[in-house]
Amino acid sequence: MRYAIVTETYPPEINGVALTVQGLELGLRARGHAVSVVRPRQDGESAAQPDTLLVRGAGLPRYPGLKFGLPASARLLRQWSQARPDAIYVATEGPLGWSALRVARKLGIPAATGFHTRFDQYMRDYGLPFLGNTALRWMRRFHNSAQATLVPTRELGEFLQSQRFTRVRRLARAVDTQQFHPGRRDSALRRQWGIEEGALAVVYLGRIAPEKNLELAVRAFRELQRLRADARFVWVGDGPARAQLAQENPDFIFCGLQRGAEVGRHFASADLFLFPSHSETFGNTTLEAMASGLAVVAFDYGAAREHVHHGVDGIAVGNDADFIAAATMLGSDDAARLAMGLRARKAMERLHPTQVAADFDALLAELASNPGPAGRPHAFTSAA
Template sequence: MRYAIVTETYPPEINGVALTVQGLELGLRARGHEVLLVRPRQQDEIRAGSDTLLVRGAGLPRYPGLKFGFPATKSLLELWTACPPDAIYVATEGPLGWSALRAARKLGIPAATGFHTRFDQYMRDYGMPFLESTALRWMRRFHNGGDATLVPTRELAEFLQSQNFRQVVRLARAVDADQFSPDRRDAALRRAWGLDESGLAVIYLGRIAPEKNLDLAVRAFRELQRDRPDARFVWVGDGPARAKLAQDHPDFIFCGLQRGAEVARHFASADLFLFPSHSETFGNTTLEAMASGIPTVTFDYGAAREHLRHEIDGMAVDNDADFIAAATKLATDDALRRAMGERARLSMQRLHPEQVASDFDTLLAGLADTRRRHASAAVA
């Protein structure tokens, strides 16, 4: 089969959407399919391989290092007229994504879209709650322009269906348990954090930005620190809130952006993951921490509701007070924390990226087959 994937973010950019899209792309290639990747040209990038179409883009406001793609309907029409894919996947709702859907509709190419980001909730986080319903309507119009909207959880599927999103399909996520593993724990890295094996490394890994509800993580750490004065708070990532956070909390350790094996090494070298965000569509880092043998404190939605068993391999709570209490409980009970981490690691070994690739392939192939049958019926 010949597929096309259209995305406005892609590695080496570091975010959950970029890494998820790359995983889907590589999964299709591993299954023997031809894949055309359409994305914006990244900084200092001159050319790409024959399997990648680079388009113009511009920097995304308040997201340093990320871009959105300019409209490219004409280029896509020309390309897909000459060499039409059997189906396309549009991962992002930016101008490039809208262009891809318009071109696909005009040429009769089936298209699936990916719902990766709750932009409606971001309106609240960035001080514009009055735009929340507008953002949701905008996303509904975009996704209903495709043949299927792919979501990672049952919870999100039910919500979107209640908001009149059509053809919502769950495509599960997985984690590479070989890459994310307790075996990557590094005593030298812990020493660089000022900790030996008896100390407590609390970690946050992700974008350091207002939408991540980071004040709660700080409050939880300061509370648990009363009972564990040896605890250190390690931050992996970057974002607009980092500078002020570092200024207000000079004892925090900031490791910056990490990639690939370094992400796994930092996770495995920690002891407790605090993930206070309310705005994730999934939260890949929850699975990565669990696979690394690190218990997570998070809210009961997204990846946690789908995969984390409360008080068995982590803590999935409903409110801020319970979040702080759960963090303190795990910080002060070494035996419980280690037992949860071990159970979390074992539970992640049943998730297989190869199965996700197979399901994605089956879904796209099904859209292509349906479109062919409808075309044949119309001709008849």
């Protein structure tokens, strides 16, 4: 089969959408399919890789280094008329994604979209709550123009269907249990952080930005620190909130962006993962931390709702007070935290990226063989 993937973010950009899209692409290639990728040209990029169409992009406000793709209808029409995909996957809702759906509809190519970002919630996090419903209507119009909208959890699928999103399908997520493994723990890295064995390294890994609810993580850590004077807070990632966070908390350790094996090494070298965000559609880092043998404290939705067994291999909470209480309890109880981390690792060993690739392949093949009209509602289903 010949598939096309359209995305406005792609590695070496570091975010959950970029890495998820690349994983789906590589999974399809490993299954023997021809895959082309359409994405914006990144800074300093002079030539495209084979099977990649680079289009014009513009900088994303307040997110240095990230871009959104500008409309590219004419180029896509030429490209797909000459080498017609059997189906396309549009991962992002920007101008490039909209133009891809229009061209696909014109050529009669079936399309699936991916729901990766709760822009309606981001409006609230950036001080614009009155735009939340507008964002939701905009996303609904985008996704309902495709033959399927892919979501990572049952919870999100049911929410979207309640908001009149049509043809919602669940495509489960998995984690690379070799990249993320307790065996990658590195005492030298801990010493570099200024943390000896026996002391407590709390880690946050992800975008350092307002929508991640980072103030709660800081409050939880400060409460924990009152019980564990040896606790240190390690931050892996970058973003628009980093400078102010570092200025207000000079004892925090900032490691910057990490890639590939280094991400697994940083996770495995910590002891407790705090994930305070409540605006994720999934939260890949939850699975990565669990696969690395870390106890996790997260809100009870997304990846935590789907994979954390509360009190067994992590703690999934419903409010800020419970988040702080869970962080202080696990941080001050070494035996409970270690046992929870071991169970988390074992739970992640059941997730297989190859199965996700097979499910994604089957879904696209189904669309290619039954390219019906978009927008007709049906019951929420799972691809896995």
